[in-house]
Amino acid sequence: MAAALAAAWTGWSWYGAAHDDDAAFARTRDTVLAAGEQAVQNMNTLDHNDLDHGLAVWESSTTGDLHTQLVQGRADFEKQVQQAQTVSTAKVLSGAVTELDARTGKASVMIALRITVAAPKAQPSVKESRLLGELTRTPAGWKLSALGEAPMGDSAAAPTPTVPQS
Template sequence: MLVVLLFCAVSAWLYWSAHTDDDLAYARARDQALAAGRTHLATLNSIDAKHIAAGLREWREATTGPLREQLRRDENKSADTLEERGTSARARVTDAALTGLDDTAGTAELIATVRITTTTRSGAPAADRKRMAAGLERTDDGWKLTSLAPVPVGEERG
């Protein structure tokens, strides 16, 4: 009986200490920021020419701060350009990593490689690979992108 009580007490203490561990909390924040960054990068590099308004709404929902404001300002112009070109794009993040995380401030920086397949009205699909850097901020709705910039080949980030 004593062994069982001792086992339960030790198990409870280990569970509690692991659950409240700062390193574990940091790792969770890192994993959440990375996953959200990957998802939102794919969203911001994808558009369906048949559903432009929905695509632009998804872009806004993936962002916050200055990037969201820029998308709002440019929305009509972007919609006109996308409709005129009639090009659809599907993006997939092939690799990504956080280059910075401030869990206390709720900010992160990410670098990623994105494969974008575009299809025009009359042409066959074409694929391109881009390197991108993004800033993220934790909001009440989770991590959102605050900035997005291409990283030229040969340029080191970090």
């Protein structure tokens, strides 16, 4: 009898945990973070030798106005990248979901990246960057709908004036 009660309690507990709103929210948050990290990494990775594929990945990672901007500016951007002959790669250092409204399908993330850009006849340049992204839930999953630089340092501090040298 005790074994049957223990089994029933375990089954009920498992069912409750699997259908808990907090657990569902945590799963959504994890899904959003993974999608955000991948999309931001995609948007900072591009090889001039495989430009069509790279830009297709950019477009498949985005939605809304950001997607429209990429599609409309693609031809000009292709020319710029081909002329520069650059290869950029990005590695996600860390990420966090800063806002999530699962009901409306909107989320925000902050992603820290290390971006390496290599150009012919030049040493690769490495830069660490923090980016803020907005994601929107689509039928194909969470997609990046906006992307920009995160403010760095103390934005409340007044800029240090520069004195022209004569």
